[in-house]
Amino acid sequence: MAEMRYREALNQALAEELERDPNVYLMGQDISVFGGAFKVTEGLMDRFGEKRIRDTPISENTIVGLGVGSAMTGLRPVIELMTINFSLLALDQIINHAAHVRYMFGGQVSVPLVVRMPQGAGHQLGPTHSHSFEALYLHVPGLLVAVPSTATDAKGLLKTAIRDDNPVIFIEHETLYGQRGEVPDDPDFTVPFGLAAIRRAGSDVTIIGISRMAQTAERAAEQLAADHGIEAEVIDPRTLRPLDLDTILESVAKTNRCVIVEEGWPHGGVGANLAALIQEQGFDDLDAPVGRVTGVDAPMPYAKSLEQISFPHEEQVIEATLALFGDRKRASRG
Amino acid sequence: MADRPLPPPETAVEWLESMTLIRRFEERAGEQYTRAKVGGFLHLAIGEEATIVGAVAALRPTDYMIATYRSHGQALARGSEPGRVMAELFGRVDGLCRGRGGSMHMFDLERRFMGGFGIVGGNLPLAAGFGLTSDYLGSDDATLCQFGDGASNQGTFGETLNLAALWSLPVVFMVTNNQFGMGTSLERHSAQTNLQTKGEGFGVPGMQCDGMDVIDTWAVTSEAMRIAREERQPVLVEALNYRFRGHSIADPEDYRSEDEVLEWSKRDPLVTFGDRLVAEGILNDEQREAIDLQAIETVDAAVAFADASPEPEPSSLYDDVYVLSDQVRGWYSADHRGAGVQKGEDLS
Numbered sequence: 001m002a003e004m005r006y007r008e009a010l011n012q013a014l015a016e017e018l019e020r021d022p023n024v025y026l027m028g029q030d031i032s033v034f035g036g037a038f039k040v041t042e043g044l045m046d047r048f049g050e051k052r053i054r055d056t057p058i059s060e061n062t063i064v065g066l067g068v069g070s071a072m073t074g075l076r077p078v079i080e081l082m083t084i085n086f087s088l089l090a091l092d093q094i095i096n097h098a099a100h101v102r103y104m105f106g107g108q109v110s111v112p113l114v115v116r117m118p119q120g121a122g123h124q125l126g127p128t129h130s131h132s133f134e135a136l137y138l139h140v141p142g143l144l145v146a147v148p149s150t151a152t153d154a155k156g157l158l159k160t161a162i163r164d165d166n167p168v169i170f171i172e173h174e175t176l177y178g179q180r181g182e183v184p185d186d187p188d189f190t191v192p193f194g195l196a197a198i199r200r201a202g203s204d205v206t207i208i209g210i211s212r213m214a215q216t217a218e219r220a221a222e223q224l225a226a227d228h229g230i231e232a233e234v235i236d237p238r239t240l241r242p243l244d245l246d247t248i249l250e251s252v253a254k255t256n257r258c259v260i261v262e263e264g265w266p267h268g269g270v271g272a273n274l275a276a277l278i279q280e281q282g283f284d285d286l287d288a289p290v291g292r293v294t295g296v297d298a299p300m301p302y303a304k305s306l307e308q309i310s311f312p313h314e315e316q317v318i319e320a321t322l323a324l325f326g327d328r329k330r331a332s333r334g
Numbered sequence: 335m336a337d338r339p340l341p342p343p344e345t346a347v348e349w350l351e352s353m354t355l356i357r358r359f360e361e362r363a364g365e366q367y368t369r370a371k372v373g374g375f376l377h378l379a380i381g382e383e384a385t386i387v388g389a390v391a392a393l394r395p396t397d398y399m400i401a402t403y404r405s406h407g408q409a410l411a412r413g414s415e416p417g418r419v420m421a422e423l424f425g426r427v428d429g430l431c432r433g434r435g436g437s438m439h440m441f442d443l444e445r446r447f448m449g450g451f452g453i454v455g456g457n458l459p460l461a462a463g464f465g466l467t468s469d470y471l472g473s474d475d476a477t478l479c480q481f482g483d484g485a486s487n488q489g490t491f492g493e494t495l496n497l498a499a500l501w502s503l504p505v506v507f508m509v510t511n512n513q514f515g516m517g518t519s520l521e522r523h524s525a526q527t528n529l530q531t532k533g534e535g536f537g538v539p540g541m542q543c544d545g546m547d548v549i550d551t552w553a554v555t556s557e558a559m560r561i562a563r564e565e566r567q568p569v570l571v572e573a574l575n576y577r578f579r580g581h582s583i584a585d586p587e588d589y590r591s592e593d594e595v596l597e598w599s600k601r602d603p604l605v606t607f608g609d610r611l612v613a614e615g616i617l618n619d620e621q622r623e624a625i626d627l628q629a630i631e632t633v634d635a636a637v638a639f640a641d642a643s644p645e646p647e648p649s650s651l652y653d654d655v656y657v658l659s660d661q662v663r664g665w666y667s668a669d670h671r672g673a674g675v676q677k678g679e680d681l682s
């Protein structure tokens with residue numbers, strides 16, 4: 001174990017996989033000399049050289065297309081898109097090709113490609129630069145979607161992503177890069193896909209947090225316990241495809257209440273999807289409608305005062321949770 | 335290219351004033367950023383003032399201008415009130431975009447400054463769209479579209495130039511070649527480094543100007559605008575310049591040497607143009623100094639204005655998501671404003 005930041009854990013995962021497999025290579029804007037916009041690839045160029053750590057022009061769709069092509073023919077590209085916002089330019093290659101090439105050609109080829117990119121609001125970057133798109137990628141069959149919220153998961157899931165033969169959308173978070181955690185330094189350490197993490201055990205309500213919202217959910221749970229005597233079980237699914245629905249349903253069977261917290265928009269969101277699954281498969285276990293806490297249904301404004309009320313914080317999670325308990329728990333507020 | 339004659343004295347002085355205002359504004363914006371008055375990304379155009387002012391000077395008031403996330407200067411040169419540009423940086427209600435867009439997304443419809451776009455290469459198709467409107471409506475307005483050397487590698491570059499040429503749209507595409515796309519130098523991101531030639535295969539002829547020289551930039555852009563307007567032929571202009579500061583405020587600039595920056599700074603467009611105006615007797619030293627003091631005063635007032643402007647009301651969050659009408663009186667949503675279904679607007 002070593003204490004390191006989320007960005008360092010990612011860096012270590014990349015270095016270990018580059019070391020392990022000569023067909024793994026990295027490609028992205030400003031990742032070599034510059035070390036990456038968020039410094040995730042710092043030092044890799046010196047260690048592995050220009051052939052394997054490739055700076056690209058600003059050509060997102062084509063970069064992903066090259067990745068798909070080289071993945072179809074035996075390489076294992078790991079692409080860094082500077083942020084998830086710019087992945088919109090590459091949606092054609094991601095959906096029409098990365099996700100569907102294998103299916104469309106009857107399983108003759110696979111696309112062992114990883115597209116890494118951070119998402120998230122909170123830095124006052126305005127409407128074009130503050131997106132959260134896990135729901136968008138979750139929508140697409142053929143893609144795997146990872147949303148690591150801790151340094152350990154960042155490393156373990158990235159290594160799994162690189163070793164897996166499917167295209168993986170690997171969603172990091174801009175505000176998590178500097179966070180520290182205890183990370184195993186064993187080069188064989190990985191975190192499996194499709195296994196949720198229970199961040200906090202509890203019996204009164206299940207709170208599911210996606211990406212950085214797993215942390216927001218955890219903090220909200222501590223306050224719910226301290227101020228309202230509500231013991232929440234906090235679940236971080238870690239990957240949305242594959243999804244560990246079993247862990248979620250088991251928890252809901254125990255708590256009978258569920259709130260889902262995500263940063264993206266409400267319509268067609270991860271919460272909308274999970275709420276549907278939970279009511280389909282666990283209807284009898286529910287004592288209240290599934291609650292959702294999401295970003296607001298508007299583009300992300302620049303002004304700090306507006307931006308801060310546009311994505312979820314602990315207080316909204318607490319409020320949505322209390323609402324599931326009706327007046328009984330609300331009364332004990334404050 | 336310094337051998338072009340000076341424009342009439344009032345014009346020359348105006349250009350120096352405009353460049354000086356941009357320089358002082360940008361410096362102050364950077365300062366306000368370090369005081370956390372400004373958030374997000376802040377891309378300054380220090381060093382690129384001649385490219386901005388020379389290009390804008392070649393436009394008629396009704397021509398369309400569109401640029402990138404580095405465009406406080408374009409707004410100022412187009413005549414936007416400095417206080418409103420600063421207020422946008424501060425995220426206040428009196429900002430050009432009411433605090434919604436911030437530094438990267440300036441916009442001033444009244445002055446046909448059509449933005450301020452954060453997505454690299456995203457503005458080129460829009461520029462062709464403005465050209466389409468002019469053409470469609472039979473007006474002789476033309477469009478100037480500025481973007482960076484890095485943007486010339488986006489698919490939108492080739493796609494837009496092709497369509498603009500195919501449909502004879504009155505658009506001047508100006509690639510401001512400041513030698514870098516973030517930390518990647520021109521020769522490391524573009525196989526063709528003579529960017530003015532990059533449109534030829536699409537039927538868009540190229541021209542080049544010295545983007546450190548306001549007169550040359552103005553002269554070349556004027557000719558390009560004439561061709562676009564009168565001959566209905568899009569043109570690609572490469573403006574050679576250099577940004578003196580980092581890509582944005584947080585940039586350690588490891589990718590370039592101090593010597594290189596020093597070498598380019600000898601061609602500081604404000605200094606060279608100011609020197610020339612003094613040498614040719616248009617200004618004396620005191621008048622030159624007065625221009626600078628005036629710019630500083632204007633920027634002081636802009637900061638005071640921005641500081642005094644209120645923050646947007648939380649209740650304004652959903653304003654302008656849609657055009658509300660009989661068809662769309664509001665919309666239902668379930669977001670974190672609380673449990674249950676919310677109204678995006680009053681659905682009375």
Ligand SMILES: Cc1ncc(C[n+]2csc(CCOP(=O)(O)OP(=O)(O)O)c2C)c(N)n1
Nearest residue numbers: 086452453454482483484485512514515516
């Ligand atoms: C589609 C897209 N990809 C990446 C970015 C991140 N980014 C912002 S500016 C920039 C460099 C652009 O360089 P250039 O076009 O030369 O313009 P300059 O900043 O030098 O004016 C990059 C990569 C972005 N904003 N949009």
